[in-house]
Amino acid sequence: MAGRAAVPEVIWARPERTGRGPRPAYTRADIAAAAVRIADAEGLDAVSMRHVAAELGCGTMSLYNYVPRKEDLYELMVDAVSGEHELWEPGGDWRADMLRVGRQTRELMHRHPWLPRLMSPVYGFSPNALRYLEHCLACLDPLDMTYGMKMQLVGMLNGVVTMYVASELATAERTRSLPWSEEQENAARIGYLGSQVATGAYPRMAAAFSEDPGPIDPEAVFRFALERVLDAFAPKG
Known part of the structure; x- marks a missing residue:
């Protein structure tokens, strides 16, 4: 019997924590920052779930509890650096x-x-x-x-x-x-x-x-x- 097709999911639609159980050891911001540090220092090809997990000091499989896919990791990275934009009051021109x-x-x-x-x-x-x-x-x-x-x-x-x-x-x-x-x-x-x-x-x-x-x-x-x-x-x- 064929398995069910995966359901499209946006990581931002997932709650970062459920409110039950122990507080997560890492936040999405922590994970994004670690991935960005690796990419800045070694390039995007060096960014892997294993490398980011090592940077954080956790197991690779543990990281998947926070970030289900590598594409989600990329999205966290883009969002993190997008936060560096200066948003000023438009001047009218x-x-x-x-x-x-x-x-x-x-x-x-x-x-x-x-x-x-x-x-x-x-x-x-x-x-x-x-x-x-x-x-x-x-x-x-x-x-x-x-x-x-x-x-x-x-x-x-x-x-x-x-x-x-x-x-x-x-x-x-x-x-x-x-x-x-x-x-x-x-x-x-x-x-x-x-x-x-x-x-x-x-x-x-x-x-x-x-x-x-x-x-x-x-x-x-x-x-x-x-x-x-x-x-x-x-x-x-």
């Missing part, structure tokens, strides 16, 4: 407030480099994530559009920040693994690119490089990317 949100999210992801890998709507409705989302919608109060469109704006902004930071982190990781300096690497690639453009096979690329925009400012590029998202939602006319 929705663009300025959302640019601030984007900058803060980028800083958060650099503090916790594993976070971009877990950015998913699946983990987007935990207690701290809901407070963050409500804050973003408050920042958008001056914008005359439906809440559905405002949710899209927040989602697109977070998506751009996530992709941008993931690229930054991947570049930094690759640079650390090089047997030579980043400057040497860049010089070699620029030299190769120049030799290819000089063949005449890429006239549009040649025209683009002849414009010489000067040194690239990563902060300016990041702001530009965020502003293009905000431009798409700005009132027309």
Whole structure:
């Protein structure tokens, strides 16, 4: 006889304690903090139920009494770091407030480099994530559009920040693994690119490089990317 299908469950809908029996030795906050410490120090792949249990000083099977699945552990981690968002009183300038949100999210992801890998709507409705989302919608109060469109704006902004930071982190990781300096690497690639453009096979690329925009400012590029998202939602006319 086939077993019954598992019933979908959200960890936040489960009471942290039943009110009966001895007080639990650990809270969800304790477990999340331990997992975050491991991920910050060793990367997300190092986070396992066994490793977190060892960090807490309990048995692996005991940990399952608090966190039934590894996905639940990830959700606790995302919620924990979401609590690091500063939720200020919106200033009435929705663009300025959302640019601030984007900058803060980028800083958060650099503090916790594993976070971009877990950015998913699946983990987007935990207690701290809901407070963050409500804050973003408050920042958008001056914008005359439906809440559905405002949710899209927040989602697109977070998506751009996530992709941008993931690229930054991947570049930094690759640079650390090089047997030579980043400057040497860049010089070699620029030299190769120049030799290819000089063949005449890429006239549009040649025209683009002849414009010489000067040194690239990563902060300016990041702001530009965020502003293009905000431009798409700005009132027309």
